[in-house]
Amino acid sequence: MPYEILTPKEMAQADSLAMKRGPFDGYGLMCNAGAAIAALILERFPGLARVDVLCGPGNNGGDGYVVARLLAQAGVDVSVWAEGTPRAGGDAARAASDCPIVPRPLAEFSPVPGSVIVDALYGAGLSKPLSSMAARAARLVAGQGVPVVAVDLPSGVSGESGQPLGDAFAAALTVTFARKKPGHLLQPGRRLCGDVVVANIGITDAVIAEIGACAFENAPELWLEDFPISHVDTYKYRRGHVGVFSGEPSTTGAARLAAMAAARSGAGAVTVLSPTRSLAVNGAHLTSIMLRKADTLDEVLAFLDARKPKTLVFGPGLGPEPEVGNFLLDLLEAIGRAPESMVIDADGITSTALQAETFFRALERQGAPQTIITPHEGEFHRMFKSIGEDSNLSKLEKARRAAAVANAVIVYKGPDTVIASPDGRAAINENGTPLLATAGSGDVLSGICAGLLAQGMAAFEAACAAVWMHAAAATHFGPGLIAEDLPEALRPVLRDIFARRGA
Numbered sequence: 299m300p301y302e303i304l305t306p307k308e309m310a311q312a313d314s315l316a317m318k319r320g321p322f323d324g325y326g327l328m329c330n331a332g333a334a335i336a337a338l339i340l341e342r343f344p345g346l347a348r349v350d351v352l353c354g355p356g357n358n359g360g361d362g363y364v365v366a367r368l369l370a371q372a373g374v375d376v377s378v379w380a381e382g383t384p385r386a387g388g389d390a391a392r393a394a395s396d397c398p399i400v401p402r403p404l405a406e407f408s409p410v411p412g413s414v415i416v417d418a419l420y421g422a423g424l425s426k427p428l429s430s431m432a433a434r435a436a437r438l439v440a441g442q443g444v445p446v447v448a449v450d451l452p453s454g455v456s457g458e459s460g461q462p463l464g465d466a467f468a469a470a471l472t473v474t475f476a477r478k479k480p481g482h483l484l485q486p487g488r489r490l491c492g493d494v495v496v497a498n499i500g501i502t503d504a505v506i507a508e509i510g511a512c513a514f515e516n517a518p519e520l521w522l523e524d525f526p527i528s529h530v531d532t533y534k535y536r537r538g539h540v541g542v543f544s545g546e547p548s549t550t551g552a553a554r555l556a557a558m559a560a561a562r563s564g565a566g567a568v569t570v571l572s573p574t575r576s577l578a579v580n581g582a583h584l585t586s587i588m589l590r591k592a593d594t595l596d597e598v599l600a601f602l603d604a605r606k607p608k609t610l611v612f613g614p615g616l617g618p619e620p621e622v623g624n625f626l627l628d629l630l631e632a633i634g635r636a637p638e639s640m641v642i643d644a645d646g647i648t649s650t651a652l653q654a655e656t657f658f659r660a661l662e663r664q665g666a667p668q669t670i671i672t673p674h675e676g677e678f679h680r681m682f683k684s685i686g687e688d689s690n691l692s693k694l695e696k697a698r699r700a701a702a703v704a705n706a707v708i709v710y711k712g713p714d715t716v717i718a719s720p721d722g723r724a725a726i727n728e729n730g731t732p733l734l735a736t737a738g739s740g741d742v743l744s745g746i747c748a749g750l751l752a753q754g755m756a757a758f759e760a761a762c763a764a765v766w767m768h769a770a771a772a773t774h775f776g777p778g779l780i781a782e783d784l785p786e787a788l789r790p791v792l793r794d795i796f797a798r799r800g801a
């Protein structure tokens with residue numbers, strides 16, 4: 299599975315295992331890493347005249363000494379600036395002694411226009427904020443605007459969380475090894491990395507598989523095989539029926555956006571469950587989507603009994619009041635075999651947050667619907683307060699813990715949306731776009747999740763696919779996007795997915 303994401307600790311395990319399995323020892327891997335970076339620098343900066351390589355005391359610095367040696371051999375004017383000295387006898391010490399350039403102290407470094415900076419100060423082993431010397435170098439480089447190529451990670455950025463531990467370098471290009479780390483995908487790390495290239499340095503897929511990572515980059519390869527493609531003998535209810543709860547007359551649009559997105563994503567039938575007061579406004583805007591009066595729990599249960607929808611969407615536009623949360627808890631208590639799955643979003647999260655424990659227990663119950671909860675940052679903090687406040691946890695880890703306590707798949711939204719399953723699997727989305735920062739776009743995401751769930755896709759895969767399709771649709775539409783455009787913009791995305799499946 300080439301989309302695993304390795305934590306720095308897992309990467310260190312992969313390094314050691316690769317050395318054990320061969321054919322490369324530690325120094326061999328380091329030379330491969332340095333060679334990959336040097337080749338990329340020569341490719342990306344044709345006509346390059348000068349490079350300043352900043353080397354730290356660990357193996358990240360070791361990679362830097364290899365880059366310096368190879369670029370000097372290629373005729374580039376190379377200077378090396380070192381912070382600390384590599385541990386005697388280690389791979390980095392050997393790389394330093396094989397490098398013909400005498401390092402100068404980092405304290406004396408100042409960038410010159412026209413140079414390219416290779417940041418090989420700290421990578422996976424960053425254990426504290428940058429020293430004042432390294433922080434000064436980061437600020438000087440940023441001030442001069444000279445391009446930075448980061449080895450493994452921009453120094454100062456945590457590979458675990460993507461958070462800077464203080465000052466940090468901002469790279470134009472980051473070259474990492476074997477697999478990405480969470481810090482390459484989680485913000486602000488993703489922004490500070492610039493382009494990320496994953497170089498193969500001789501660590502095999504078999505070695506990575508042995509590490510047993512359970513975090514992935516969210517790309518179609520992760521869920522394509524599970525994507526629902528209709529059979530020739532299908533009919534609308536086999537394709538899955540989605541029920542979407544509507545709010546009061548002034549906030550009905552959110553439910554209709556979710557309903558339309560569920561239909562576009564392939565649900566065979568969609569019904570908006572509407573309070574009497576909102577029937578007229580909903581009716582005026584719905585055509586293929588069905589409409590049903592649902593003021594009370596009994597009316598909702600009658601709908602579930604009669605129409606057996608596979609999936610319900612609860613939250614968009616319902617209002618944050620505790621009564622809304624009470625209604626959800628009563629519903630969860632009362633439902634039988636339908637629905638098989640639920641999506642809880644927006645006001646469904648806020649209104650239930652004060653009774654989160656009761657909600658989570660209800661989802662744990664035998665026969666409870668498999669559930670996707672889709673909080674943005676504010677909603678996450680409301681529902682998972684202590685996890686949200688724990689500054690030692692990365693967004694990836696927060697989403698994972700939330701999924702475990704909630705017994706639900708969590709879609710922790712943002713520019714770096716994380717999808718996490720209670721079974722420990724997690725994915726960080728790779729195609730996010732700022733175009734999605736527009737009112738109603740979250741309602742559409744809920745609808746896509748529901749449309750896929752209703753067609754029988756499992757919750758984790760459905761959530762991953764929905765997040766990716768949502769962003770792909772936005773990118774396809776381009777600037778000027780509003781939420782109403784998204785369901786229609788799913789068409790080319792779906793066409794592409796179907797084509798990839800040969801359907």
Ligand SMILES: NC(=O)C1=CN([C@@H]2O[C@H](COP(=O)(O)OP(=O)(O)OC[C@H]3O[C@@H](n4cnc5c(N)ncnc54)[C@H](OP(=O)(O)O)[C@@H]3O)[C@@H](O)[C@H]2O)[C@@H](O)CC1
Nearest residue numbers: 313324328356357358420421422423424425426427428450
């Ligand atoms: N053979 C391999 O394994 C391969 C590894 N590879 C490369 O190795 C990199 C990981 O190497 P690494 O584990 O040595 O970590 P690295 O980032 O160099 O830093 C560790 C040193 O820095 C120190 N230190 C940390 N933070 C500091 C700070 N803020 N200010 C000052 N000091 C600080 C830390 O000290 P300590 O924490 O012990 O106090 C320790 O001495 C990885 O990113 C990749 O580039 C590739 O070549 C492929 C083969």
Ligand SMILES: [K+]
Nearest residue numbers: 417420451453
């Ligand atoms: K670095």
